[in-house]
Amino acid sequence: MSLVGCPHLSSFKASKGTRPYRIIQSYFVYCCSPENRKRKATACLCHICGSHGERLHSCLHCVFFGCYSRKHIQDHAKSKRHHLAVDLSYGAVMCFICGDYVYDRDLEYIAREVKTKAAKSIGMKHALYCPWEPTQREVELLRKNPKRRKITENSTIGLRGLINLGNTCFMNCIVQALTHTPLLRDFFLSDKHNCEQKRSGQCLVCEMSRLFQEFYSGLRSVHIPYRLLHLVWTHARHLAGYEQQDAHEFFIAALDVLHRHCKGMNGNANTNPNHCNCIIDQIFTGGLQSDVTCQNCHGVSTTIDPFWDISLDLGPSNITPTATSNNSSTSNSSLTTISDHGNLFNGDISSSSLLSQAIESPTSLLDCLRRFTKPEHLGSHAKIKCCKCQSYQESTKQLTMKKLPIVACFHLKRFEHSNKFRKKISTYISFPNELDMTPFMSPYRRQNGLNNNIQEMDIFSTSENKYTLFAVVNHIGTIDSGHYTCFVRQHKDQWFRCDDAVITKVAQQNVLDSEGYLLFYHKQVLEYE
Amino acid sequence: MTSLVGSSLENDAELQEAVFFELIDDLTLGLCFEFHRSCKTGSFFHDDVDEETMKQYEIVEKTGLDVFGQVPLKKPVECICPNCNRTLTASRFAPHLEKCMGMGRNSSRIANRRLIANSGKVDSENDDENEETDWPLNDKKNYPSKKLKKEKMVNSPRRATKSGKNKNGDTNSVHSESSVVSYKSTGYLPGHEALSMEERKQLLMSTCGVISEHTKKMCTRSHRCPQHSDEQRRSVRAYLLGGYHDAVRVRTDGNLGDNDDIHVDIDGYEDSENANSFRDVLHWEGSSANPSPADSNSTASTSSTAKRYKKSKQQRHKKSKTSTLVQYDNEI
Amino acid sequence: MADYPDRKVRDAQMRATINQKLVETGEKERLKELLRTKLIECGWRDQLKAYCKEVVRQKGLEHITVDDLVAEITPKGRALVPDSVKKELLQRIRTFLAQQSNI
Numbered sequence: 001m002s003l004v005g006c007p008h009l010s011s012f013k014a015s016k017g018t019r020p021y022r023i024i025q026s027y028f029v030y031c032c033s034p035e036n037r038k039r040k041a042t043a044c045l046c047h048i049c050g051s052h053g054e055r056l057h058s059c060l061h062c063v064f065f066g067c068y069s070r071k072h073i074q075d076h077a078k079s080k081r082h083h084l085a086v087d088l089s090y091g092a093v094m095c096f097i098c099g100d101y102v103y104d105r106d107l108e109y110i111a112r113e114v115k116t117k118a119a120k121s122i123g124m125k126h127a128l129y130c131p132w133e134p135t136q137r138e139v140e141l142l143r144k145n146p147k148r149r150k151i152t153e154n155s156t157i158g159l160r161g162l163i164n165l166g167n168t169c170f171m172n173c174i175v176q177a178l179t180h181t182p183l184l185r186d187f188f189l190s191d192k193h194n195c196e197q198k199r200s201g202q203c204l205v206c207e208m209s210r211l212f213q214e215f216y217s218g219l220r221s222v223h224i225p226y227r228l229l230h231l232v233w234t235h236a237r238h239l240a241g242y243e244q245q246d247a248h249e250f251f252i253a254a255l256d257v258l259h260r261h262c263k264g265m266n267g268n269a270n271t272n273p274n275h276c277n278c279i280i281d282q283i284f285t286g287g288l289q290s291d292v293t294c295q296n297c298h299g300v301s302t303t304i305d306p307f308w309d310i311s312l313d314l315g316p317s318n319i320t321p322t323a324t325s326n327n328s329s330t331s332n333s334s335l336t337t338i339s340d341h342g343n344l345f346n347g348d349i350s351s352s353s354l355l356s357q358a359i360e361s362p363t364s365l366l367d368c369l370r371r372f373t374k375p376e377h378l379g380s381h382a383k384i385k386c387c388k389c390q391s392y393q394e395s396t397k398q399l400t401m402k403k404l405p406i407v408a409c410f411h412l413k414r415f416e417h418s419n420k421f422r423k424k425i426s427t428y429i430s431f432p433n434e435l436d437m438t439p440f441m442s443p444y445r446r447q448n449g450l451n452n453n454i455q456e457m458d459i460f461s462t463s464e465n466k467y468t469l470f471a472v473v474n475h476i477g478t479i480d481s482g483h484y485t486c487f488v489r490q491h492k493d494q495w496f497r498c499d500d501a502v503i504t505k506v507a508q509q510n511v512l513d514s515e516g517y518l519l520f521y522h523k524q525v526l527e528y529e
Numbered sequence: 530m531t532s533l534v535g536s537s538l539e540n541d542a543e544l545q546e547a548v549f550f551e552l553i554d555d556l557t558l559g560l561c562f563e564f565h566r567s568c569k570t571g572s573f574f575h576d577d578v579d580e581e582t583m584k585q586y587e588i589v590e591k592t593g594l595d596v597f598g599q600v601p602l603k604k605p606v607e608c609i610c611p612n613c614n615r616t617l618t619a620s621r622f623a624p625h626l627e628k629c630m631g632m633g634r635n636s637s638r639i640a641n642r643r644l645i646a647n648s649g650k651v652d653s654e655n656d657d658e659n660e661e662t663d664w665p666l667n668d669k670k671n672y673p674s675k676k677l678k679k680e681k682m683v684n685s686p687r688r689a690t691k692s693g694k695n696k697n698g699d700t701n702s703v704h705s706e707s708s709v710v711s712y713k714s715t716g717y718l719p720g721h722e723a724l725s726m727e728e729r730k731q732l733l734m735s736t737c738g739v740i741s742e743h744t745k746k747m748c749t750r751s752h753r754c755p756q757h758s759d760e761q762r763r764s765v766r767a768y769l770l771g772g773y774h775d776a777v778r779v780r781t782d783g784n785l786g787d788n789d790d791i792h793v794d795i796d797g798y799e800d801s802e803n804a805n806s807f808r809d810v811l812h813w814e815g816s817s818a819n820p821s822p823a824d825s826n827s828t829a830s831t832s833s834t835a836k837r838y839k840k841s842k843q844q845r846h847k848k849s850k851t852s853t854l855v856q857y858d859n860e861i
Numbered sequence: 862m863a864d865y866p867d868r869k870v871r872d873a874q875m876r877a878t879i880n881q882k883l884v885e886t887g888e889k890e891r892l893k894e895l896l897r898t899k900l901i902e903c904g905w906r907d908q909l910k911a912y913c914k915e916v917v918r919q920k921g922l923e924h925i926t927v928d929d930l931v932a933e934i935t936p937k938g939r940a941l942v943p944d945s946v947k948k949e950l951l952q953r954i955r956t957f958l959a960q961q962s963n964i
Contacts, residue, residue: 003569003570031887034885037884037885037886038885039630040884041880041881041882041884041885042881044884050877051873051877052876052880053551053554053876053880055558087558087562087753089555089558089559089563090558090559092562092927098928100565100926100927100928101562101565101566101568101926101927102910103566103570118890119890119894122887122890122891123887127891133570133572134572134575139570139571139572139575142572142575143571143575145743146577146579147579147582148576148577148578148579149578149582149586150576150578150583152578152583154587154588155583155586156586156587156596156597157586157595158587159596161595163606163619163620164620165619165620165621165622165623165626166620166621166622166623166624166625167623167624168622168623201611218586220597220599222606222621224606224608224619226608226610226611226619226622227611227625229622229623229626230610230611230612230626230630233626233627233630234630236749237749238748238749240626240627240630246930273940310903320741345951442905467737496596501601502595502601503595503596503597504595504596505588505590505596524902525898529851541875543872544872544876544879545951545954545955545958546951547876547884548879548880548954549947549950549951550939551876551880552889552892552893552896552950553896553938553939554935555893555941556893556897556900556938557862557909557931557934557935557937557938557939558935559897560906560909560910560913560929560934560938561931561934562927563928563932564910564913564917565925565926565927568917568922568925573914573922574914574922576916577914606927623947628876662902695911696878794862815954833892857875857917
């Protein structure tokens with residue numbers, strides 16, 4: 001069945017076109033201007049009983065509003081022989097001869113167009129939700145292949161052990177983390193990678209695609225990721241060599257290769273060299289803002305750099321705490337000044353505790369992030385030429401999150417390499433299941449001076465910056481010898497421990513109690529783009 | 530009408546609930562349209578799961594068994610090396626591949642050359658020989674066929690090499706005479722030695738190039754790689770290129786620890802005609818204007834002064850990039 | 862206009878006024894979108910879909926009408942909303958009403 005409406009709607013369209021529908025749609029269903037909204041607010045009442053709810057409909061033939069629940073629109077249709085009416089909540093078309101709503105492709109196209117425009121006019125940044133709909137061909141395929149596998153609470157689908165190829169547990173862990181990244185999984189399982197060099201066998205993205213199919217195929221046998229290792233080593237030569245075994249390094253290198261290969265496939269890599277829209281960038285790339293504030297004129301120089309991971313120091317800080325008193329005057333143009341810093345943690349943490357935290361070792365992920373986003377005094381040895389006052393001055397630098405990635409990877413720097421010693425820091429760092437990144441965001445700039453509160457309040461404000469833990473890579477052992485394992489989350493809060501070929505179920509608490517080396521968080525709410 | 534909306538409304542829970550349920554009903558209606566429509570298009574039941582099929586995927590939670598209800602694998606599995614097409618035990622694939630691709634410390638100069646010549650295939654006799662002779666270089670307990678369990682435990686982020694080269698106590702000594710000697714004495718052949726001067730130049734123009742003291746391999750990240758300092762990059766260039774180093778220094782020339790030098794550097798670099806033309810030739814900006822998050826900036830909070838210099842210096846260069854990034858940010 | 866025969870009529874009037882404000886400001890669409898996201902997230906939509914499937918199986922795919930579905934699932938829709946979502950939305954509604962009273 002296709003979307004051709006019904007004979008009655010077709011003959012209406014033939015004689016009057018789609019214009020009446022478009023008018024109703026844009027004036028009374030999805031309004032694109034304040035005037036239209038005002039009109040809708042006052043005029044959209046049942047002409048018989050005056051109610052606004054009760055499934056109000058508009059007659060498609062004449063100017064008449066009537067509610068459906070109390071049968072006022074039905075009465076109108078009968079008495080006037082106006083058999084088509086438009087639902088004013090969604091714009092669906094009712095045919096009273098057929099006795100049901102009918103769906104017409106042309107009208108739906110108009111509805112979608114108007115709806116998008118309307119969403120923009122009320123300041124909704126993101127496109128509206130629109131359910132997935134299989135194409136004609138997909139419907140056919142689905143009909144021919146009726147067996148579906150689903151990730152449910154008690155199914156092993158999506159789980160697969162990985163053979164250790166000879167000290168390759170560092171890779172296995174990253175593979176487990178990647179294959180359980182919800183958005184990446186959705187990308188690959190919906191077959192979104194269109195490779196131009198499919199036959200070359202050289203594309204790592206294709207290999208990832210195969211890997212996802214392997215993982216979600218329902219097979220139970222261990223998978224041998226030898227082709228993946230070969231491809232990564234081929235494309236990231238600095239990793240090739242079997243004694244170099246940092247899971248973090250492998251993760252970054254793998255993303256780098258995947259990102260490069262995605263680019264090659266798009267063919268439009270040259271359109272914007274600074275921003276690539278590949279799936280890796282869409283999921284993993286965030287923007288880190290660095291504000292350098294001149295101590296003389298308080299001018300701020302801001303740069304934003306892309307990042308894939310946040311490396312966090314764990315050792316005691318030997319940085320002298322930033323003087324938080326010299327910020328009385330702030331320049332107008334500044335985005336971030338030191339005084340803003342106080343606001344970031346208002347409430348629970350006083351500035352004095354902030355200072356003491358700077359000296360002590362962090363004990364939680366939040367501590368680490370606070371330290372990471374704390375203004376850092378660059379000292380008298382690091383004078384920088386200020387572009388505002390044109391002189392060399394001492395300055396402070398602060399890093400903040402300008403744009404949050406969909407997947408945030410935190411790397412706890414457990415391995416210390418200094419001139420004198422190399423050691424592993426095994427201190428326990430607590431990390432939460434749910435993480436709110438709001439305190440670490442670059443202070444939100446108001447776009448206009450108008451105090452339009454409703455406009456200012458983003459509809460996702462309550463959960464916009466919230467994350468949920470979905471994978472944890474652990475390192476067991478010392479700096480010289482050790483083993484990597486990984487915890488992955490599946491279907492809400494089901495956790496599994498992946499130790500190469502062996503997958504076992506664990507309680508969430510086991511995950512939260514583990515040491516933690518790489519922590520993977522996924523954004524809770526995704527905006528439509 | 531406005532008078533109706535008095536402050537009391539904020540406290541009228543019943544009314545608020547009524548508004549809430551109006552919204553819920555509205556959304557439910559939307560779902561009805563959606564489901565009804567998919568009935569008409571024939572896709573409503575397409576996400577149905579066959580309960581029978583799902584039964585076989587149930588999770589097993591028993592000690593000694595994995596989630597699939599299997600005993601952990603005992604018998605070795607095999608795979609075919611994509612490089613040489615030989616069949617081998619999967620658990621020995623990584624060490625094999627390392628040699629087969631001619632990489633890593635176990636590789637021979639010949640293998641390296643072969644790779645450069647792009648021959649791709651490793652001749653099997655030679656490989657077998659290597660396999661026998663290479664292993665004793667490792668700690669005995671690492672021998673995979675003997676103790677698989679132990680082997681697992683060898684993993685670490687930067688495993689110590691047993692060459693004793695750390696006794697230098699200087700991370701920057703990679704380029705120094707003594708460490709070069711130590712490479713040779715321990716039989717390790719760093720990959721860069723096989724490279725010609727031309728190849729080295731080519732490599733250093735686009736990569737960081739700092740030679741890892743553990744793996745003897747050159748870092749292949751960009752010049753902005755956060756793992757190594759400019760100082761290290763300068764050193765490795767001095768070491769690998771000798772006199773040619775002056776020409777390739779461009780960005781890595783920040784003389785650290787001396788304020789005067791930095792002033793000169795900031796003002797002199799951008800405007801220098803020399804530097805500009807050189808950049809064109811090398812496509813230098815190509816790599817830096819297109820920053821990859823692989824050169825993670827996230828380590829920027831380290832207290833190393835070297836990094837601060839670098840950051841502040843780069844601010845000028847980054848300006849154009851920043852503005853585009855900000856713009857892109859607003860778009861989203 | 863001062864006296865209303867009973868509370869029911871007065872409430873209906875108030876709801877009409879509030880609805881008018883919600884539509885006028887665009888807040889209604891915003892709230893709906895927020896609610897939709899929340900409800901999809903918490904599984905509300907999936908639950909209702911499962912229920913709809915039963916209904917459709919009973920009535921037959923060819924004969925099912927929107928009215929059938931509305932009659933069957935509207936009460937379910939109300940009942941299955943998680944308290945946390947309801948609480949958050951009520952808070953938003955309260956905030957909105959407070960802002961409107963200042964006009």
